[in-house]
Amino acid sequence: MPVSMLARAVDMSRAVAAGRQCQTLRWSFGASPTRQFSTSSPRLSSGLKINADRLNKTLHETCQWGAAHRYGSGPTQTGMARLALTDDDARARRWFAEEVKRLGCSLTVDQMGNMFAKRPGSGNIKAPMIAMGSHLDTQPRGGRYDGILGVMAAIEALRTMEENGYRTNFDVGIVNWTNEEGARFPKSMVSSGVWAGAIPVEKAWDLADVFDPATTMKSELQKHGYLGEMACSSDASTGVPLSAHFELHIEQGPILERANKKIGVVSGAQAYKWFTFTVVGRDAHTGTTPLEARSDPLLAAAKMIARSHTIAKEHGALASTGIVKIPVNSSTNTIASQTSFTLDIRHPEDSVVAEVEKLCLDSFHQIAKEDGRGVSFSWTLDTDSPAVKFDKECIRAVEAAADNLVGPDGWLPVTSGAGHDSVYTSSKCPTTMIFVPCRDGVSHHPEEYCSPEDW
Numbered sequence: 001m002p003v004s005m006l007a008r009a010v011d012m013s014r015a016v017a018a019g020r021q022c023q024t025l026r027w028s029f030g031a032s033p034t035r036q037f038s039t040s041s042p043r044l045s046s047g048l049k050i051n052a053d054r055l056n057k058t059l060h061e062t063c064q065w066g067a068a069h070r071y072g073s074g075p076t077q078t079g080m081a082r083l084a085l086t087d088d089d090a091r092a093r094r095w096f097a098e099e100v101k102r103l104g105c106s107l108t109v110d111q112m113g114n115m116f117a118k119r120p121g122s123g124n125i126k127a128p129m130i131a132m133g134s135h136l137d138t139q140p141r142g143g144r145y146d147g148i149l150g151v152m153a154a155i156e157a158l159r160t161m162e163e164n165g166y167r168t169n170f171d172v173g174i175v176n177w178t179n180e181e182g183a184r185f186p187k188s189m190v191s192s193g194v195w196a197g198a199i200p201v202e203k204a205w206d207l208a209d210v211f212d213p214a215t216t217m218k219s220e221l222q223k224h225g226y227l228g229e230m231a232c233s234s235d236a237s238t239g240v241p242l243s244a245h246f247e248l249h250i251e252q253g254p255i256l257e258r259a260n261k262k263i264g265v266v267s268g269a270q271a272y273k274w275f276t277f278t279v280v281g282r283d284a285h286t287g288t289t290p291l292e293a294r295s296d297p298l299l300a301a302a303k304m305i306a307r308s309h310t311i312a313k314e315h316g317a318l319a320s321t322g323i324v325k326i327p328v329n330s331s332t333n334t335i336a337s338q339t340s341f342t343l344d345i346r347h348p349e350d351s352v353v354a355e356v357e358k359l360c361l362d363s364f365h366q367i368a369k370e371d372g373r374g375v376s377f378s379w380t381l382d383t384d385s386p387a388v389k390f391d392k393e394c395i396r397a398v399e400a401a402a403d404n405l406v407g408p409d410g411w412l413p414v415t416s417g418a419g420h421d422s423v424y425t426s427s428k429c430p431t432t433m434i435f436v437p438c439r440d441g442v443s444h445h446p447e448e449y450c451s452p453e454d455w
């Protein structure tokens with residue numbers, strides 16, 4: 001079943017894209033034959049099967065670093081708070097480094113702390129490695145599977161090759177991308193973004209901890225020994241190029257579970273933009289200031305948030321506010337002087353995101369004038385991630401493996417609702433993703449759960 005798709009991984013199907021030689025791993029997820037849910041899939045590729053119990057055990061063992069938010073009495077019934085480049089993240093990274101070396105990999109760390117573990121192939125073919133990439137950092141109230149499952153499944157794939165003496169034609173390996181979540185240093189997928197040339201390294205290094213302006217990504221990379229010497233680049237002459245990038249990830253939504261499918265073959269990722277709006281008014285006494293004499297930024301912000309929801313709904317898009325800030329010295333009987341809020345707009349088409357953005361801005365200008373003396377506002381664009389279509393050859397390889405494992409009725413083509421490092425890698429090498437279901441579609445939550453039966 002799916003996670004094992006990372007394990008039997010290993011038939012190289014070749015893909016020749018844009019005149020450039022590349023290769024794709026044919027992942028076929030096959031669970032341990034001793035398990036009830038094991039498959040007896042035909043030998044499409046290597047015939048290797050991963051050990052799902054070992055994968056499950058390893059995943060939870062490594063969640064000792066950053067375990068938080070207990071929700072049940074079972075040993076694994078906690079969520080995670082393993083923010084990028086914290087002490088717990090550094091512990092997980094050290095474990096990863098040891099583990100991949102034990103599996104015969106060389107390890108390269110670049111200037112953003114991205115960790116590239118490479119297991120050499122037969123040496124007959126000279127090409128950059130094919131990577132299985134994801135991330136070990138989590139949200140502050142995250143779960144045990146987002147990102148972590150992708151890295152652990154990749155480890156299990158290499159373990160399976162190693163114990164079977166399986167040698168690939170091409171170099172294969174794993175990437176642990178730094179600060180994918182953007183939760184501590186507020187730019188998501190920032191390090192794959194630098195690798196892909198979309199974000200300048202200095203800008204990424206200067207990102208400050210959201211709660212501690214004195215701490216930057218660079219200072220934390222230095223502190224933990226992950227400021228590597230290798231350039232963070234896909235350029236073969238200076239950095240670490242990849243021939244292909246495959247990312248296994250929990251779906252983080254309810255579509256697969258509702259459709260009773262085991263695998264999502266991901267065709268691309270939807271477009272999204274993140275903004276921060278700052279609305280400025282004037283402090284005033286709530287008992288003595290008539291409504292028409294007020295300049296109330298919190299009221300205006302509330303209306304703006306509600307309006308963005310309406311506009312998104314009319315366009316079949318998504319608009320969400322995750323952070324609202326008012327001054328810390330706010331008081332019940334004082335109108336707040338300032339309010340800031342974030343806005344996250346998403347849709348599979350860039351043009352719809354642009355339209356929703358425009359209509360939101362128009363209506364926000366209107367709202368700013370509606371009540372009392374009005375308010376002023378400004379905004380910043382924090383992230384702009386256009387829609388992405390993944391590589392057709394890579395998708396075909398995953399489809400073939402999925403057909404083989406669960407049959408044509410067992411999987412579904414899907415678009416990723418979330419951003420992933422694969423969005424950036426796809427601009428530099430053939431890329432796709434494999435989704436596995438997660439319970440009730442819950443993610444970015446301590447109770448996030450993905451059943452080993454779906455691996």
Ligand SMILES: [Zn+2]
Nearest residue numbers: 146147180249
């Ligand atoms: Zn993730």
